[in-house]
Amino acid sequence: MVKLSEKIKQTPQLKKTVLHLMMHPVKTRPRFWLRCLQFLYMKKGxxxxxxxxxRRDIVPFNIFIMGDHSVIEDYSIINNAVGDIVIGNYTRIGLGNTVIGPVTIGDKVNIAQNVVISGLNHKFEDIDKPIAEQGVCTKQVTIENNVWIGANSIVLSGIQIGKHVVVGAGSVVTRDVPPYSVVVGNPAKVVKQYNFQTKQWDKVIE
Incomplete structure (x- = not known):
């Protein structure tokens, strides 16, 4: 027997109707009645x-999981309307951050102020149609354990940031970041890499 959620996804008109009941078409956020029920479907450690x-733009048809001892600080925006959001243990989402799924953030991650992490992009290819009417596409963002992301940084869709990475303040991360490295700039580039033989952080010379 097909689950109700799968039946809704497989029936375009039914999906459109249910989505309209859940999401305000102008505000593009969950309707008030649904926000009142978030305690039933948000999983918080x-x-x-x-x-x-x-601002919790959290809907029940995608996953929101937050691990133990983690914090989302004031004036942040958390949105799983277009993709799952999974946050690990002992992780801090800083002041004024924006996190739009699909995003997975590991354990002991520190994210400073005004950082944008988004798995969403707008389609634009059809020049005969307004961009606002072309819909969106998503690609998974993955931030592994023990990462520090500096203030005012941006992590674009489809990016994977490896373990124990430092992203310098104001960086724009446009490509995957290898573990145990420091990246800075726009676009962000690796400037240091940990050397396990010498146990030191070596400068990377291009």
Missing amino acids: KKSVIYRSV
Whole structure:
């Protein structure tokens, strides 16, 4: 027997109707009645905190999971309407961050202020049609464990950031970042890499 959610996804008109009931077409966020029920479908670990001023555009048809001892600080925006959001343990989402799924963030990740992490892009290829009417596409963003992302940085869709990476403040990450490295700039480039033989951070010379 096909699950109700699968039946809805497979029936375009039914999907459109259900989506309209859940999402405000102009505000493009969950309707008030649905936001009142978020406590039923948001999965939040023990001692984790989401501050009251956080805009929670969280819907039940995609996953939102937040691990133990993690924090989402004031004035951030968390949106899983177009893709799952999974946040690990002991991770801090800083002031004024924007996280739009599909995004997976590992354990012990520190994200500073005003960082944008988005798995979403707008389609634009048809020049005879307004961009706003062409829909969106998504690609998974993955941030592995023990990463530090500096203030005012941007992580674009489809990016994977490896373990123990430092992203310098103001960086725009447009390609995958290898583990144990430091990246800075727009577009972000690797400037240091950890050397396991010498146990030092070596400068990378292009």
